[in-house]
Amino acid sequence: MNLTDDQVLTPDFFTDRPTGEIAKDLLGKLLVYHSPLGPMGGYIVEAEAYLGVDDPGAHAFGGRHGKANDPLYGAPGTVYIYAIRGFYAFDVVTQATSEPQGILIRAIEPAIGTDLMLKNRPRGEFELTSGPGKLMQAFDIHDTKMNYQLLTDSPLKIYRQPTKQPAEIGRGERIGVRTAENWEDQFRFIVKGNPYVSKSRRRDIDFDHYGWLN
DNA sequence: TTCGTGATTTACT
DNA sequence: GTAAATCACGAAA
Numbered sequence: 104m105n106l107t108d109d110q111v112l113t114p115d116f117f118t119d120r121p122t123g124e125i126a127k128d129l130l131g132k133l134l135v136y137h138s139p140l141g142p143m144g145g146y147i148v149e150a151e152a153y154l155g156v157d158d159p160g161a162h163a164f165g166g167r168h169g170k171a172n173d174p175l176y177g178a179p180g181t182v183y184i185y186a187i188r189g190f191y192a193f194d195v196v197t198q199a200t201s202e203p204q205g206i207l208i209r210a211i212e213p214a215i216g217t218d219l220m221l222k223n224r225p226r227g228e229f230e231l232t233s234g235p236g237k238l239m240q241a242f243d244i245h246d247t248k249m250n251y252q253l254l255t256d257s258p259l260k261i262y263r264q265p266t267k268q269p270a271e272i273g274r275g276e277r278i279g280v281r282t283a284e285n286w287e288d289q290f291r292f293i294v295k296g297n298p299y300v301s302k303s304r305r306r307d308i309d310f311d312h313y314g315w316l317n
Numbered sequence: 318t319t320c321g322t323g324a325t326t327t328a329c330t
Numbered sequence: 331g332t333a334a335a336t337c338a339c340g341a342a343a
Contacts, residue, residue, distance in 0.1 A: 187334055187335065187336060189336080194335085207335060209335090235335075237336090
Protein backbone atom coordinates (compact mmCIF):
# COMPACT_ATOMS: atom_id res chain seq x y z
CA MET A 104 0.00 0.00 0.00
CA ASN A 105 1.45 3.34 -1.05
CA LEU A 106 0.62 6.00 1.54
CA THR A 107 1.93 9.47 0.82
CA ASP A 108 1.61 12.51 3.05
CA ASP A 109 0.24 14.68 0.26
CA GLN A 110 -2.88 12.49 0.25
CA VAL A 111 -3.72 13.16 3.91
CA LEU A 112 -7.03 15.02 4.29
CA THR A 113 -6.37 18.64 5.28
CA PRO A 114 -8.57 20.98 7.38
CA ASP A 115 -10.35 22.40 4.32
CA PHE A 116 -11.98 19.00 3.77
CA PHE A 117 -13.73 19.37 7.13
CA THR A 118 -15.33 22.78 6.63
CA ASP A 119 -17.28 24.95 4.18
CA ARG A 120 -20.10 22.42 3.75
CA PRO A 121 -22.61 20.71 6.02
CA THR A 122 -21.17 18.16 8.45
CA GLY A 123 -23.58 15.53 7.16
CA GLU A 124 -22.14 15.92 3.71
CA ILE A 125 -18.62 15.59 5.03
CA ALA A 126 -19.58 12.43 6.93
CA LYS A 127 -21.01 10.94 3.75
CA ASP A 128 -17.85 11.88 1.90
CA LEU A 129 -15.70 10.05 4.47
CA LEU A 130 -17.17 6.68 3.51
CA GLY A 131 -14.55 4.72 1.57
CA LYS A 132 -11.69 6.91 2.78
CA LEU A 133 -8.70 5.19 4.38
CA LEU A 134 -8.19 5.69 8.12
CA VAL A 135 -4.70 4.79 9.33
CA TYR A 136 -3.25 4.78 12.83
CA HIS A 137 0.53 4.94 12.69
CA SER A 138 1.11 3.09 15.93
CA PRO A 139 4.45 2.40 17.61
CA LEU A 140 4.20 -1.16 16.30
CA GLY A 141 3.39 -0.16 12.75
CA PRO A 142 0.51 1.17 10.65
CA MET A 143 -2.96 -0.24 10.96
CA GLY A 144 -6.32 0.81 9.63
CA GLY A 145 -8.89 0.37 6.92
CA TYR A 146 -11.65 1.91 4.86
CA ILE A 147 -14.35 3.88 6.67
CA VAL A 148 -17.72 2.16 6.31
CA GLU A 149 -19.77 3.98 8.94
CA ALA A 150 -19.81 7.59 10.18
CA GLU A 151 -22.19 9.76 12.15
CA ALA A 152 -22.54 13.56 12.05
CA TYR A 153 -23.07 15.57 15.23
CA LEU A 154 -24.31 19.06 14.60
CA GLY A 155 -23.30 21.03 17.65
CA VAL A 156 -25.28 23.27 19.98
CA ASP A 157 -28.66 22.69 18.28
CA ASP A 158 -28.31 18.90 18.11
CA PRO A 159 -29.92 17.15 21.11
CA GLY A 160 -27.64 14.15 20.57
CA ALA A 161 -24.40 16.12 20.46
CA HIS A 162 -21.97 16.54 23.32
CA ALA A 163 -22.04 20.30 22.75
CA PHE A 164 -25.85 20.51 22.80
CA GLY A 165 -27.04 23.75 24.34
CA GLY A 166 -23.51 25.07 24.39
CA ARG A 167 -22.20 22.47 26.84
CA HIS A 168 -18.51 23.07 27.12
CA GLY A 169 -16.20 21.40 29.63
CA LYS A 170 -12.81 19.84 29.87
CA ALA A 171 -13.90 16.60 28.24
CA ASN A 172 -15.51 18.03 25.11
CA ASP A 173 -13.29 21.07 24.69
CA PRO A 174 -11.49 19.63 21.63
CA LEU A 175 -14.82 19.89 19.77
CA TYR A 176 -14.39 23.65 19.85
CA GLY A 177 -11.06 23.44 18.06
CA ALA A 178 -10.06 23.79 14.42
CA PRO A 179 -11.49 21.58 11.65
CA GLY A 180 -9.60 18.30 11.41
CA THR A 181 -8.90 18.16 15.15
CA VAL A 182 -8.89 14.78 16.91
CA TYR A 183 -11.58 14.38 19.59
CA ILE A 184 -11.41 11.20 21.67
CA TYR A 185 -13.80 10.62 24.55
CA ALA A 186 -14.62 7.89 27.04
CA ILE A 187 -17.93 6.10 27.09
CA ARG A 188 -18.81 3.29 29.48
CA GLY A 189 -15.31 1.93 29.71
CA PHE A 190 -14.54 2.33 26.01
CA TYR A 191 -13.16 5.10 23.84
CA ALA A 192 -14.45 6.59 20.62
CA PHE A 193 -12.87 8.76 17.95
CA ASP A 194 -14.28 11.90 16.33
CA VAL A 195 -13.02 14.34 13.77
CA VAL A 196 -13.95 17.97 14.43
CA THR A 197 -15.66 19.77 11.57
CA GLN A 198 -16.49 23.41 10.81
CA ALA A 199 -14.70 26.54 11.90
CA THR A 200 -12.99 26.93 15.27
CA SER A 201 -15.52 27.46 18.12
CA GLU A 202 -18.25 25.73 16.07
CA PRO A 203 -18.47 22.41 17.97
CA GLN A 204 -19.54 20.00 15.26
CA GLY A 205 -17.93 16.66 14.54
CA ILE A 206 -18.09 13.23 12.98
CA LEU A 207 -17.93 9.97 14.89
CA ILE A 208 -15.99 7.33 12.97
CA ARG A 209 -17.95 4.22 13.90
CA ALA A 210 -16.49 1.41 11.81
CA ILE A 211 -13.85 0.50 9.23
CA GLU A 212 -13.11 -2.45 6.98
CA PRO A 213 -9.62 -3.63 7.97
CA ALA A 214 -7.03 -3.25 5.21
CA ILE A 215 -3.68 -2.46 6.85
CA GLY A 216 -1.99 -4.18 9.78
CA THR A 217 -4.91 -6.51 10.33
CA ASP A 218 -2.61 -8.92 12.18
CA LEU A 219 -1.69 -6.17 14.66
CA MET A 220 -5.33 -5.28 15.24
CA LEU A 221 -6.24 -8.91 15.78
CA LYS A 222 -3.53 -9.11 18.41
CA ASN A 223 -5.03 -6.11 20.22
CA ARG A 224 -8.53 -7.44 19.89
CA PRO A 225 -8.73 -11.19 19.26
CA ARG A 226 -12.19 -11.42 17.75
CA GLY A 227 -13.08 -13.30 14.64
CA GLU A 228 -15.23 -12.61 11.61
CA PHE A 229 -16.52 -9.07 11.42
CA GLU A 230 -16.26 -8.28 15.14
CA LEU A 231 -12.82 -6.71 14.85
CA THR A 232 -13.71 -3.12 13.94
CA SER A 233 -17.52 -3.03 13.65
CA GLY A 234 -18.17 -0.29 16.22
CA PRO A 235 -16.50 2.81 17.68
CA GLY A 236 -15.30 1.15 20.89
CA LYS A 237 -14.14 -1.93 19.03
CA LEU A 238 -12.20 0.21 16.60
CA MET A 239 -10.24 1.90 19.36
CA GLN A 240 -9.59 -1.45 21.01
CA ALA A 241 -8.18 -2.77 17.75
CA PHE A 242 -5.92 0.29 17.57
CA ASP A 243 -4.95 -0.26 21.22
CA ILE A 244 -5.89 3.32 22.11
CA HIS A 245 -7.02 3.52 25.74
CA ASP A 246 -6.64 7.20 26.59
CA THR A 247 -7.39 10.68 25.31
CA LYS A 248 -3.80 11.75 24.78
CA MET A 249 -4.24 12.49 21.10
CA ASN A 250 -6.95 15.06 21.76
CA TYR A 251 -6.36 18.48 20.19
CA GLN A 252 -3.97 17.09 17.59
CA LEU A 253 -4.68 17.91 13.97
CA LEU A 254 -5.10 14.87 11.72
CA THR A 255 -2.25 16.19 9.61
CA ASP A 256 0.14 16.13 12.60
CA SER A 257 -1.23 13.14 14.48
CA PRO A 258 -0.49 9.40 14.23
CA LEU A 259 -4.14 9.18 13.20
CA LYS A 260 -4.66 10.15 9.59
CA ILE A 261 -7.32 9.92 6.92
CA TYR A 262 -6.20 9.62 3.31
CA ARG A 263 -7.82 10.85 0.12
CA GLN A 264 -6.11 8.04 -1.80
CA PRO A 265 -6.19 5.10 -1.96
CA THR A 266 -9.95 5.01 -1.69
CA LYS A 267 -12.96 2.86 -2.27
CA GLN A 268 -16.30 3.89 -3.70
CA PRO A 269 -19.52 2.78 -2.03
CA ALA A 270 -22.03 1.21 -4.40
CA GLU A 271 -24.85 2.58 -2.27
CA ILE A 272 -24.90 4.82 0.79
CA GLY A 273 -27.39 4.08 3.53
CA ARG A 274 -28.77 6.74 5.84
CA GLY A 275 -30.47 6.35 9.17
CA GLU A 276 -30.84 7.26 12.80
CA ARG A 277 -27.75 7.43 14.93
CA ILE A 278 -26.96 4.57 17.31
CA GLY A 279 -27.25 4.84 21.07
CA VAL A 280 -28.31 8.47 21.28
CA ARG A 281 -31.54 9.66 22.74
CA THR A 282 -33.00 12.12 20.29
CA ALA A 283 -35.60 14.71 21.05
CA GLU A 284 -38.88 14.79 19.22
CA ASN A 285 -39.04 17.16 16.30
CA TRP A 286 -35.43 16.45 15.62
CA GLU A 287 -34.73 14.73 12.33
CA ASP A 288 -32.10 12.15 13.06
CA GLN A 289 -30.80 10.92 9.75
CA PHE A 290 -27.13 11.55 10.30
CA ARG A 291 -25.74 8.05 10.33
CA PHE A 292 -24.15 7.10 7.03
CA ILE A 293 -23.10 3.57 6.07
CA VAL A 294 -21.70 1.63 3.15
CA LYS A 295 -24.73 -0.50 2.43
CA GLY A 296 -23.99 -4.23 2.50
CA ASN A 297 -20.58 -3.94 4.17
CA PRO A 298 -20.20 -6.56 6.92
CA TYR A 299 -18.23 -4.23 9.21
CA VAL A 300 -21.12 -1.82 9.62
CA SER A 301 -22.20 -2.06 13.26
CA LYS A 302 -25.39 -3.91 14.08
CA SER A 303 -25.66 -5.13 10.50
CA ARG A 304 -27.87 -8.11 9.84
CA ARG A 305 -26.42 -11.10 8.12
CA ARG A 306 -28.96 -11.16 5.34
CA ASP A 307 -28.18 -7.54 4.45
CA ILE A 308 -24.51 -8.27 3.79
CA ASP A 309 -23.21 -8.17 0.25
CA PHE A 310 -20.72 -11.03 0.37
CA ASP A 311 -19.56 -10.50 -3.22
CA HIS A 312 -18.31 -6.92 -3.07
CA TYR A 313 -18.84 -5.85 0.56
CA GLY A 314 -20.83 -2.93 -0.83
CA TRP A 315 -18.03 -1.42 -2.93
CA LEU A 316 -17.88 -0.57 -6.61
CA ASN A 317 -14.13 -1.22 -6.75
C1' DT B 318 -30.27 -14.57 14.09
C1' DT B 319 -32.17 -10.91 16.71
C1' DC B 320 -33.26 -8.47 20.73
C1' DG B 321 -32.90 -7.11 25.54
C1' DT B 322 -30.30 -6.46 29.71
C1' DG B 323 -26.54 -5.59 32.72
C1' DA B 324 -21.60 -4.72 33.22
C1' DT B 325 -18.10 -1.35 33.74
C1' DT B 326 -15.02 2.88 33.49
C1' DT B 327 -14.22 7.65 32.84
C1' DA B 328 -15.20 12.32 33.78
C1' DC B 329 -18.26 15.82 35.09
C1' DT B 330 -21.73 17.88 38.66
C1' DG C 331 -23.08 10.22 42.86
C1' DT C 332 -24.52 9.64 38.28
C1' DA C 333 -24.77 9.80 33.38
C1' DA C 334 -22.81 8.24 29.08
C1' DA C 335 -22.36 8.94 20.97
C1' DT C 336 -20.93 0.93 24.03
C1' DC C 337 -20.17 -4.04 24.23
C1' DA C 338 -20.94 -8.90 25.13
C1' DC C 339 -23.71 -12.36 26.50
C1' DG C 340 -27.89 -14.87 27.41
C1' DA C 341 -32.62 -15.95 26.11
C1' DA C 342 -36.13 -16.68 22.75
C1' DA C 343 -37.88 -17.72 18.15
